[in-house]
Amino acid sequence: GGGQGAEHGAAPPPNVTGSLHLGHGLTVALQDVLVRWRRMQGWEVLWLPGTDHAGIATQAVVERWLWQRRGLRRQDLSRPQFLQEVWAWKERHGEQILGQLRALGASLDWSRLSFTMDPGFSRAVTEAFVRLHRAGLIRRQQRLVSWSCALRSAVADIEVESLSLPGPTRLRVPGCPQPVTFGLLFTFAYPVEGDDGLELPVATTRPETLLGDVAVAVHPEDPRYTHLHGRFLRQPFTNRLLPIVCDRSVQPQLGTGAVKVTPGHSRLDLALALAHGLPLLSVIGEDGTVSPRGGGWLQGVQRFAAREQLLAALAELGLLRGCQDHAMALPLCSRSGDVIEQLLKEQWFLSCQGMARRAQQAVASGRLQLVPKFHEKSWRSWMENMGDWCLSRQLWWGHQIPAYWVGGGSPRGGLWVVERSEAEARARGAQLLGCPPEEVQLLQDPDVLDTWFSSSLFPFASLGWPQQTPDLQRFYPTRLLGTGSDLLFFWVARMVMLAQELTGQLPFTQVLLHSLLRDPQGRKMSKSLGNSLDPLDLIRGAPLQDLQQKLQERILDPRLLQEAKEAQRLQFPQGLPELGSDSLRLALCSHNAHGAELQLELAAALRFRRFCNKVWNCLRYVLAALQRLPRPRTHPQVLPGHPLSRWVLSRLLQAVGEVNRRLEALEVHAALAAVHHFWLRTFCDVYLEVSKGLLRDPQVADETLSTLLSCSDLGLRLLAPFSPFLAEELWQRLPKTPQDPPTICLASFPDPQSLAHWHCPEVEAQVEAMMEVVKAARGLRDTLRLGAARLPCE
The missing domain is CATH 1.10.730.10 (Isoleucyl-tRNA Synthetase; Domain 1)
Structure with a gap:
């Protein structure tokens, strides 16, 4: 107690998907330096350890583990059985993470260890959802969401990466036996109804979605198509009539100047369809196959296989007009590598615009300091363009959404209530339906919340919020957050927004955003890629054989496993030398974490090992000399x-x-x-x-x-x-x-x-x-x- 003040920081909670890698080691080393320095200055410092349940990442790795080790799919188990397997995984690997933190010398307060699925933390997550819903910020709506067919779940837009393709590019897509070629623009013709020989050419990079077309749009002043205004086109496979609509958003110079409108799979098309009162149609299912609404002959066919069959069918009908190279941006799921599909889904959405404005004002006013300062520009741009946040995830592992459909039957179109417990939901349902509570039928939303929602509550939920605990009153708000710069919007921005909304205070006043550690190929270190190093292997040393065995034990895609093994053989032919914890920490801390992305060089780490030996030998000399000094230790005045x-x-x-x-x-x-x-x-x-x-x-x-x-x-x-x-x-x-x-x-x-x-x-x-x-x-x-x-x- 006492000292110059109280300071609280929370370690970014690592995922319980395996073990820490060297990127985590950098974060821990930097934070621990600052924590120890403040503590030695007389500050009362709380550095709180935690682990994150990591919904998508943990469920994916456990599913792969079940399949590779026991030949079971998630669907072969009940939800409780699968959750039991995940909890067992957490117990096996959570302790390993804590051991790594101790080996790195992290001076954390282990008595306050927090896990995002602990009962107290889970109550805080439920409380946050209920309060935000009652404030009118969370609503259930049908919208297009970014969907990973590999995960069978919605993902946050921020988890979608854009891959720029200069032209034709073959890529492997999860679920597809053969690589798929992207970067092509296909042109085909829609016949004009009632006029043999008259047609309207349409260009698209996604011919597999033409089964979901509800119209074709042209610019009202495009002279090529003025004679077609008010006409209809005949869909050759479903025989539906598609109206030709005029819309000034169409850019005549792109493609053929005629745009197929597929509102069930494109946000731009959805806006256009709503403006013109067009029907909404989805023809690709959650698993990436053509749905029954897409037409019987392709039902159940994988979307990119359906593409090839549709192109062949168009050619057979004489409607395919050509194919050309086309530069494009391909949306990919950062979690699974899958090509993102836009699907119409009823989900829970959090309105973020007001919270984003307050978060931007906090940085602009200087109340929240981002270090290095150049991140402020990205922060402002992001906050000014903040959209709604889709909170629903179609997973089994995570915090189940505290929303209940009241009345029995199908949840579609039903009456939803959001309450802290089933008992409260039943009482609320009885009040709304005007019936006794025992007659109310409840069905809780099976979806879970986005992991980042619970992680965003960490600064205050880990201290006992919503109860006004002594720890919360003493250590909240925190002073400093240290984390990788890649989490600025995934985590930092969301913590700032939700903390101000739920507690009325900033969660911290300073954010140190350090650079990322990369492998020799420039890739971010990741357990899922197999390109990461275990800090314990560097601390204790490890022969190449042990490194290869560890890779073999990971639940990796076979192709990635072989790539990772070969990279290890080239980079560490003699294995890893024994550095010790101090040398590793010194090597990590020696990098300018405010600058460009980093790579840890073993030569630099070995230099710090020699430096530690130098300090040791220096003190041996000093201690031998001090035997001649009879007086106690004092510094000369x-x-x-x-x-x-x-x-x-x-x-x-x-x-x-x-x-x-x-x-x-x-x-x-x-x-x-x-x-x-x-x-x-x-x-x-x-x-x-x-x-x-x-x-x-x-x-x-x-x-x-x-x-x-x-x-x-x-x-x-x-x-x-x-x-x-x-x-x-x-x-x-x-x-x-x-x-x-x-x-x-x-x-x-x-x-x-x-x-x-x-x-x-x-x-x-x-x-x-x-x-x-x-x-x-x-x-x-x-x-x-x-x-x-x-x-x-x-």
């Missing part, structure tokens, strides 16, 4: 007389100031550089060597010992946030006083103001000049080969 002792203390003061300034700016890499430079270039390379002679001079021996002790003590305190294991071990060996805390974690962090009397700029300038002379002399000696080994002149 009077400057030593020898200029080099004054110089090293002045340089230590400069390092202390630089480290504190850089950590205040969240520039962890620069703070580490200052610590590294002091230990290596100032203390070890110069003063330690000089001290060997000074200790033989009785006049300066005592002050030299005192200076060695001060540099060792304060240098280890500077190093402790970055290298906690090494710093703790060596600091415990230094002489103690009764006032010293039991651990360096609670020792005071060096403060430049309390050491200001060490500032000696004149001495620093003199010593630096002397060192330049020595450097020049050594250079001349090497150039002229004046070393002792040179043969004497004859």
Whole structure:
């Protein structure tokens, strides 16, 4: 307690889909440095650990595991049976994650461990949904949603990645036995009803959706088609009549200037259909096959196989007019790699526009600081274009939506109530229907909430919200969030929006958005790609055989497994060396996390291992010398007389100031550089060597010992946030006083103001000049080969 203030931070909860990878290790290392630094400054710090249930990711990996190990599909089990399997998976892998965090030295408060499916957290999720619904922000509506046929679920628009194709490109699509070619524009003709020989050509990249066409639109002023205004076209496969409608949104210069209107599979077409009162028709089902409404002859055929059959049928009817290369953007599901399908679905949507405006104002006013600052531009653009958030996911693993259809029968068109429990829903249904509660029939929505909805509540739900717990009152709002820059909109923006809406406060005042670790191919490290490294393998070392075995045990797509194994063989032919936790942390923290994307180089990590050995050997020398010092440890209040002792203390003061300034700016890499430079270039390379002679001079021996002790003590305190294991071990060996805390974690962090009397700029300038002379002399000696080994002149 006490200190300069209270600070709370929450580790971004890793998914319980396996284990942490090196990208998580970077986040943990950066956060732990800042946490330990604040704690040593006297702050009361709560760093709260947690894990996320990760609905889509966890369900997908457990489904693959069940299929590969037991030959079972999810549908072969009941929902309770499948959830039992997922909970067992969580228990196996959740503990592994916590072990990795401990090995990395994360100084988390383990007594407050939180999981997003814990009973208390689940109550907070239900409470948030109910409150947002009662505020009119959550509504159930039929809209087009981004749908992954591989997952059989809706996904958030933010989880859709756009793949730019310059032209014809063959891609593997989940569920398709053969690669599918995209980047082609097909032109076919619709016959005009009642006029043999007259036709209207239409161009499309998605001929498989023509079974869902309800009209063709042209620009009203396009002279090519004015004679067709008010006419109808005959759909050759369903025999439906399609009106030709005029709409100024059509761009005549694109394609043929005539646009097929498929409102069940295109948002632009849906808007056009609603404007013209056209029917809404979906012809592709949730599993990616043609639905019964698409026509009997293709029912059950996979959508891209149906494409080929439709093109062949058009050619046979003489209606196919050609095919050309076409640059396009292909929407892909970031979770499954599937080609996204737009489907009309009744789902729960959260209106985000008002919350987004307040989130933008928080950054614009400076109440919320994004570090680095360049993220503010993306933040503003995103918030100004925020749409509604589809919360429904067609999964079994997750928080089941607290919405109940009242009255029995099918949920379609029924009466929905949103309540905290089934009992409350029954009472509300009885009130609405005017009948006794026991006569009310309830059916809870089987869908679960988007994982990001529950994760967005983490800063306050993990502290006991909605109850006003002591922890919530003491540590909320938090001060700092550290996370990867890729989560700025997936997670950070949603936390800000929901926290302000539900608690009236920002969840934090600073966000450190660090760069991402990439593999040599530039891909983000991901367990699903098999390109990630386990931090424990780097800490303990691992032969290539063990790395390959770990890949084999992962539940990966067979093609990705082979690619990952080959990449490992090329990158780590000798396996991974044993780095130790400190060396790995130092290597991770040495990167400029504010800049471009990062790659961890083993050579750099090995350099930090040598640096740790250097510090160890340095302290061995100091401890041996300190055996001559009978007095307890104190830092000199009077400057030593020898200029080099004054110089090293002045340089230590400069390092202390630089480290504190850089950590205040969240520039962890620069703070580490200052610590590294002091230990290596100032203390070890110069003063330690000089001290060997000074200790033989009785006049300066005592002050030299005192200076060695001060540099060792304060240098280890500077190093402790970055290298906690090494710093703790060596600091415990230094002489103690009764006032010293039991651990360096609670020792005071060096403060430049309390050491200001060490500032000696004149001495620093003199010593630096002397060192330049020595450097020049050594250079001349090497150039002229004046070393002792040179043969004497004859």
